Amino acid sequence: MSSVIRATDWREATVAAIAPETPRAATLTLDVPGWDGHRAGQHVDVRLTAEDGYRAQRSYSIASAPEDGRPMITVEELFDGEVSPWFVQVAAEGDMFEVRGPFGGWFVWDASETQPIMLIAGGSGLVPLMSMLRHRRNAGSQVPAKLLVSAREADDVLYARELETIGVDVVLTYTRRAPRDWTGYTRRVDRAMLQETAILGGRTYICGPTTFVETVADHLVALGEPPANIRTERFGGG
Amino acid sequence: MEHLDGNAAAGELSEVFALDVTTAVATCAGCGMTGPVAQAMVYEAGMGTVLRCPQCDAVLLRYVRGGGELRVEMRGIRVMHWPT
Numbered sequence: 001m002s003s004v005i006r007a008t009d010w011r012e013a014t015v016a017a018i019a020p021e022t023p024r025a026a027t028l029t030l031d032v033p034g035w036d037g038h039r040a041g042q043h044v045d046v047r048l049t050a051e052d053g054y055r056a057q058r059s060y061s062i063a064s065a066p067e068d069g070r071p072m073i074t075v076e077e078l079f080d081g082e083v084s085p086w087f088v089q090v091a092a093e094g095d096m097f098e099v100r101g102p103f104g105g106w107f108v109w110d111a112s113e114t115q116p117i118m119l120i121a122g123g124s125g126l127v128p129l130m131s132m133l134r135h136r137r138n139a140g141s142q143v144p145a146k147l148l149v150s151a152r153e154a155d156d157v158l159y160a161r162e163l164e165t166i167g168v169d170v171v172l173t174y175t176r177r178a179p180r181d182w183t184g185y186t187r188r189v190d191r192a193m194l195q196e197t198a199i200l201g202g203r204t205y206i207c208g209p210t211t212f213v214e215t216v217a218d219h220l221v222a223l224g225e226p227p228a229n230i231r232t233e234r235f236g237g238g
Numbered sequence: 239m240e241h242l243d244g245n246a247a248a249g250e251l252s253e254v255f256a257l258d259v260t261t262a263v264a265t266c267a268g269c270g271m272t273g274p275v276a277q278a279m280v281y282e283a284g285m286g287t288v289l290r291c292p293q294c295d296a297v298l299l300r301y302v303r304g305g306g307e308l309r310v311e312m313r314g315i316r317v318m319h320w321p322t
Contacts, residue, residue: 008252045249059246103248106260106276210240232277234242 005034010047013099015091016070021158025076025124026088027063032099038062038071040135041108041128041205041233044101046073048083058083059235061127061207062102063159065134071102074158076124107233109205111139118199119147120189120216122208125235126158129207133166146199150189150212152176171197191219203229210234239283244276247287250301254310257320267316268296275318 005011017029043061050056064072075087109117109132117136119129126149136145145168151157153176163170173185173193185193194216198204204220206213213232221227244260251259260276271293278289278298286302291314298314 008249043245043248059249100249100252103252103258104245104260104276105258106274107245210242232243233245236240236242236246236282 007036007101007103009034010098010100012096013046015093015095015097017093018091021074022076022155024088024156025074025158026091027072027074028087028091029064029070029072030099031070035071037066037069038102039105039108039110040066040131042102042104042131043128044071044073044099045103046083047098047100048086049098056083059103061131061233061235063127063130065131065138067135067138074124074127074130076158104233107205107207107231109135109203111135111141113203114143116144116199116202117146118202118204119145120198120204120206120208121147121149122189122206122212122216123151123156124158125206125208125212125233127207128233129205130159130162132205133168137167144199144202146197147171148189148193148197149173150175150208154179189216189219191222194219195223198223200225203231205231205233207233207235210236239281241279241281241290243280244274244278244289246282247275247278247280247289247301250287253308254301262318262320264298264318265316266291266294266296266298267314269294270316 011033014031015028016031019027021027043059045059047057060073062071063074075084077088078084121129148171150173175188178186206216213234217230217232248260262275264275265272279292281288285304289299291298296314300311302309
C-alpha cells in the first residue's frame with residue numbers, strides 16, 4: 001500500500017472554519033490530509049454523500065492564495081441548488097466531506113509572470129481571480145492588473161472589503177440594483193465598457209457563468225485581443 | 239443543456255491521464271482546430287462527460303462510467319500534446 005497521497009485521490013476534508021461573505025455565500029477553510037499547495041486559479045472537486053448513499057459532486061475554485069496554506073473555497077448558494085445550500089446554510093466547523101485536487105494548470109496565474117493582467121468576473125466567478133489577486137499582493141508582484149466585476153447588486157459582491165485594499169483598480173457594474181449613491185456602471189458588461197475599462201494587450205482571465213464568459217470573450221476578440229491571450233473558465237450550477 | 243469547459247473535466251480526466259488535461263493541446267479530427275483542452279465545450283451528465291470542439295461541435299472525447307467500467311472514447315481527437 002502506498003502512503004503517498006495524490007491530488008487525484010479522494011480525501012476526507014474537515015471544515016476548519018466558516019466565514020460568511022455575503023448573505024448567500026460563505027468561505028470555508030479546509031483541512032485536507034496531504035494537501036500539497038495549489039496554484040492561483042485552480043479548483044477542487046468535492047463530493048457529498050447522503051445517508052442513503054446518494055452522492056453529488058461539484059467543482060469549487062480555491063479562493064485563498066497559494067501562500068495561505070490551507071485551501072479556502074467560497075461557495076455561493078444557488079437557487080434550487082443541490083449542494084451549494086449545504087455549504088452555505090448547513091455546514092459547520094468539524095464537518096467532513098470528500099475532496100480531491102487541486103486541478104487545472106491552464107486557468108492559473110503565477111506571480112513570476114510579467115504580462116499585465118485583466119481579470120473579469122461574473123458573480124462568484126470572482127473566486128479564482130481573488131486567489132490570483134491575493135497571490136499578486138503576497139508576492140509583491142508589480143505587474144499592472146485590473147479587476148472588472150459584474151454583480152447583480154452590492155450584496156452579491158464577494159470580498160468587497162478586501163477588494164478596497166487589494167492593490168489594483170477595481171471596476172464594478174451592477175446589473176440589477178445599484179446602491180443609492182452609485183455613479184458607476186449599471187449594466188451588463190458590453191463592448192463599450194470593455195473598451196473603457198479593460199487593460200488590453202496583456203493576458204485576460206474571465207470567469208463566470210457560460211453566457212457571461214462567452215459574451216465577454218467575444219467582445220474582447222472583436223476589440224482585437226488575440227484569443228490565445230484570453231483564458232476562460234465557465235461554471236455551472238448546483 | 240448548458241455547457242461548461244474543459245476546466246470542469248480536469249478532475250474526472252485526472253483518473254485517466256497522468257498529465258494535466260487542461261494544459262493539453264488537442265487537434266480536432268473533424269475540423270483540424272487546435273487548442274487547449276481547457277477551451278473545449280464540456281457537457282456533463284449523470285453517467286459521464288462529453289467534450290466537444292468549440293469550433294465545429296464534433297465530439298472530441300466521451301467519458302462514461304457505468305456497468306462496472308470506465309470507458310473513454312476519443313476518436314474525435316487526432317493528436318494531443320503537452321508543452322514540456
